[in-house]
Amino acid sequence: MGRGFLLMWLLIALPAAAQIYKYTDASGNTAYSNQPPDGVKAQPVELPPLNSVAPQAPPAPAAEASNREPPRSAYEVLELTGLPTDEALRANNGTFTVSVLIKPRLQAPHLFRLLLDGQPYGQSSNVPILQLVNIDRGEHSLAVQVIDGEHIIQQSPTQTFTVQRVHKR
Structure with missing residues (x-):
């Protein structure tokens, strides 16, 4: 759970970091850092691009009521x-x-x-x-x-x- 939380935290903080590194610590645990540790072989992590949502223009206004025909009743x-x-x-x-x-x-x-x-x-x-x-x-x-x-x-x-x-x- 700790590793998943750390990974999620790193993904959230990703825009502030230039690069993320993955390495194995002395206890054999996988760890992540924004700086490669001294004396340990660290691999740069390729992360997918962040999701973004482009702002959309507001919907076009409906045709004015004066241009529309009154609704026709199904029954006279x-x-x-x-x-x-x-x-x-x-x-x-x-x-x-x-x-x-x-x-x-x-x-x-x-x-x-x-x-x-x-x-x-x-x-x-x-x-x-x-x-x-x-x-x-x-x-x-x-x-x-x-x-x-x-x-x-x-x-x-x-x-x-x-x-x-x-x-x-």
């Missing part, structure tokens, strides 16, 4: 239907369904994923009728995403709605 229409807009959704057990209006039809391997209050909800599916179960009373937001694996292809506008549940005593 993607929205949720079946949520009341003017009144509370009455669901005594908190279970209800929503439908997805999509044009053109969902393309394989795309799937629908619901976002309830900004978080993924339930299993992704290719069926445009989605069920929500045991949703707490109160105000919520809901959107649907079209996904391909974990990549989001498109997201519908978010709709806010209120769930009303009857409390039995």
